[in-house]
Amino acid sequence: MPVTRKDFLKLSGMTAAGAFFGGTSFLTGCKSYPDKLRGAKESTTICPYCGVGCGLIVSVRDGKVINIEGDPDHPINRGTLCAKGNALYQIAVNPIQRRLTKVQYRRPGGTAWEEISWEQALKMIARKVKDTRDKSFVEKADGVTVNRAEALFSLGGAALDNEECYLVSKFARILGINYLEHQARI
Amino acid sequence: MTNHWIDIKNADVILIMGSNAAENHPISFKWVQKARDNGGKLIVVDPRFTKSASMADVYASLRPGTDLAFLGGIINYALQNDRIQKEYVVEYTNASYLISADYKFNDGIFSGYDGGKREYDKKTWGYQNDDKGIPKRDKTLQDPQCVYQLMKKHYARYTPEKVEQITGCQKESFLKVAELFTSTCKPDRVATIMYAMGTTQHTVGTQNVRAYAILQLLLGNIGLAGGGINALRGESNVQGSTDAGLLWHILTGYNPCPEAKKHPNYEAYIKAVVPKTNDPMSLNWWSNRPKYIVSMLKAWFGDAATKENDFCFDWLPKAAKGTPHIVLFEDMYKGMLKGGFFFGTNPVVGGPNSNKEAKALEQLDWLVAIDLWETDSSIFWKRKGVDPRSIKTEVFLLPAASSVEKEGSVSNSGRWAQWRYKAQNAPGEAKSDLDIVNEIYEEVKALYAREGGKFPDPIVKANWNYKHGEHEHECDPHLVAKEINGYEWKTKKQMASFMDLKDDGSTACGNWVYGGSYPQAGNMMARRGQKEGPGGIGMYPEWSWSWPVNRRVAYNRASVNRNGDPFDPKRPVIKWNGSAWKGDVVDGGAKFGPEAKNPFIMNAEGVGKLFSNGVVDGPLTEHFEPKESPVRNLMNSQAFNPATKVLESVGGEFGDAGAYPYIGTSYRVVEHWQAGAMTRNLPWLTELVPDMFCEISPSLAKKKGIVNGDMVRIFNKRGSIQARALVTERIQPWNIQGKEVEMVGMIWHFGAGCAESGDSCNNLTPHIGDANTMIPEYKAFLVNIEKA
């Protein structure tokens, strides 16, 4: 028996007692379903813009996002969105193709970006992190163990996921970074 | 937010001040409208007639930077007219507490001030204690040293006339606001406050928020449905990133970051950061702090963290000084920083005095920027007016996945942690920030393991494993989320909540406030339960997960009287039936009845602080002018907040009203977001707002010969920008001390990069900030304007 989108999303939202968590659904051939989305795979997301936390449904066909609109079951926004939320599709499928797809590198005094591989970039970055840390590290100051990497900093994180923020926080502190700040301060 | 978005519908009165929610948090208005449909009234106080103002029942205009005069006026109105919730004030606030006889206030200065350091010694701001060490109280509120009487005297100076003279808001409009807002002093009438950066981005930002807290405590509005003070967060996860401790002064879960001077070792740290109380009525929740810190250290350093080595406490860096954003960039400017990371951030547009911040970046040896796009900040080396060949900084720009190209959770303003899913692969070689951090860590760790170096232990011995196998390429966000939630170290069994955490190293927990988000049963943040929940007040307890412990309304113990009956029976948050609590997850644990414990469990006294020694710039609020102001302070002879630090290096960067006679202020529009990379690259949004623009009144336009659509130049000592002028009746000058004071309002979304570019408003904003937080004074500074 086919389920409607609404029912399916409800189903997938079974509470802690249930075995099934999450909001990914596969819908095909539902009768009342818009043609535009027929056969699309759907998943839920939360808007990346302001702090209201509106829910959206992302429809995907052949691995590509084809539609993003408000999630009617989300209790805060009930399917509604502002101009930005409605434009999220253009981040997923940017019509002017400004999304970055490759690592860009700018050498000292360089006048343009150069493309390098991830492998190369990670090796170079790790070397710089280590050299800067080793050079600026202060183990003790005024008799107190301080373990500071004084010339390193990390900035940003308000647009990242919680899990990412946590890793940034852990990464920065274990390196010895005190210059750790993000958008909440500004 | 103490409450959450849907809860706004429960309010009888909504005060939007220091925020333009209709524009910047548009969906909040769904719930504002619901409240209005139910008979609720909306008050908007704003320097501009905003979209929010256009929906208001009562609108009042005030000059930027005069919130404390306005709010002081409302506090005075409440106290003089006895429009307070007496039972709540006596039982749940420190109104009845007696303050040290040495406390004094004179001409804008509280006792303990050191003018040379611009600092207070807060000793005289404490309570008088009895012989058991418990604060003395006078529940009749008659003692001249009780907080209530001190406040009455302090705020008596904030008369409606004074409010008008300072703010420019006409007395009648002010009184309308004061009357309507304080009408919620009735126990079953509730008001909420929605605020944002219009409140915090001042040299008195923290005191602005304090004034809200004082008002809401006096009116008995905190803890109730439809009440609270609600900071509307501007980014999808700025709540979560703060919870994660991405600030110089905190570790995860709001535990202070160790500072070398204050906390030379673990013992001294614990002594300093764990508050004490002798009051049996106080739960003093922060007494649990050692459990949270030790569990975090265990999660970070694993087997290396033992009782014998203080769980590797000394492996954490100890700060030499405070390094908030402004200080970070001043130090970078001086060449003290050599390299670092930008995680989806664009300070060349978003930071204050952004010309200087762009120049500061030139001092770096290297910069790693991680973003979806090229941003203004990752291309500082090719900005207008500089020769790239003379800039030595190496820049790595790493392509990142967008929110629909990865899996993980974000926490909204209402503290709801909501899970989202990956819908498509990131374009090209882009990766999630999670994988990027992990891969950089692995490379750094490999280098230290191979070569050694300065103190490699915290890096090579870190408990860090978020892949299912060595050959997996991607991190599993679920493994990270499980560590954040916490688990028993030995059995790796997930914790049910932070109640089970221990300070002996037997538990690991990345961030205690998220304890319970991912228990054994599974990922609570992914829940989609549709039940509205108890009380019919829209708590949706089975939708996602709210910190702490899925509590939807913080300080909910304050919503009931000492018998446990709701002050507002129509909209009960919790209720005590004599032996158990019903409703929301009660604050402070279910075993204590309403008579047993005070409701404000995060304060050592257990009650709300009308008078507070928790801030650096005064136990009560006082109006000061912004650092740059066109008029003198009428309230006292201090020009600006006497406890705000002025960094030596920014001394010459301020101007006066002679050269720069107009108030500059900055704000956002619905069509764009923050520094603009996420919107200036989207044609649907640039169609709506394609250019940098400013808003000025018709009177200023006339004076300067500017017509709508003209290109204008706005300038001050820090910079000069061009913008299109929107001449609008929505902006009106104020009459202050006999002179017309005009304002130039600017959006701050534009910069030199991205598909649509324009000048950055923040070239004009100053490197000075709030006395407590050092959040920059973006909302009131001085500029001049002319036709370009």
Place this chain on the structure above:
Amino acid sequence: MSDNAFLVDTTKCQGCRGCQVACKQWNGLPGEKTEFFAGPENTNPAELSAITWNHVKFFPIDRSNPDRPIWTIMHKKCYHCNEANCLAVCPEKAISKVDGWTIIDQDKCIGCGACVNACVYKVPQVSGIEHVNDVGQKIVKRDKSHKCNACLVNKREVPACVTTCPSEALSFGNRAVLVKEARKRVAEYKKDFPHACIYGLDEFHGLRVITILRDAPEKYGLPTGKAAEPMEHAKAEAIRDTYALLSTFTFGIPALKRTAYRLSKSLASKEV
């Protein structure tokens, strides 16, 4: 025939422009290149176009009551007139009523612009270029007339603009029910705004987009009375005949027809 209609309540609109973008998202319409603000206050682009089927207009603030300034923000799209001028004048019978909605059949449309001239609301617009959406569908065809189709083409139960509206400024449903609701609201609004009214009850024999206004329709540039009556049959017939006559000299070739129509239109406007 469906009895559905839209209700636009300008007193509830907060100007978030979610509708304007949601329409583009659902229908795959591109953004327009604009400069500053083309209309009053934040209005952008200036008006509806072949690729902008939903439009939010921001009127200058009205300070006539200093205690209660009014900032009217109005959602606009095709009003789907019950007696539509565009339909009456179309020489190719490309415009018809589908389920009560005024729909342009893109296969029949030849982009002559007769409908553009006939619509007093300036709704339909002929596109100069072709627009292909991200999955390769031709969404807006060149030299065809385009406008809101009430989400009948990319069919969905509730149109995208209404689904997305956060403050219930837009609703969708049975017209009679919505009219009743509108009357109830207006009675309430009159306490604060004595000239509050409903627009679209009788204009063009009833519009399918009815709008609640705080003030008289003229203040918002909306035609009333004679100006909002359907075109006389004879006049519509004459326009159709002129176009039909011209088409006999163009061998039925659309491009030739279009040129002829445009020529005749420009000649006609010169005569006036």
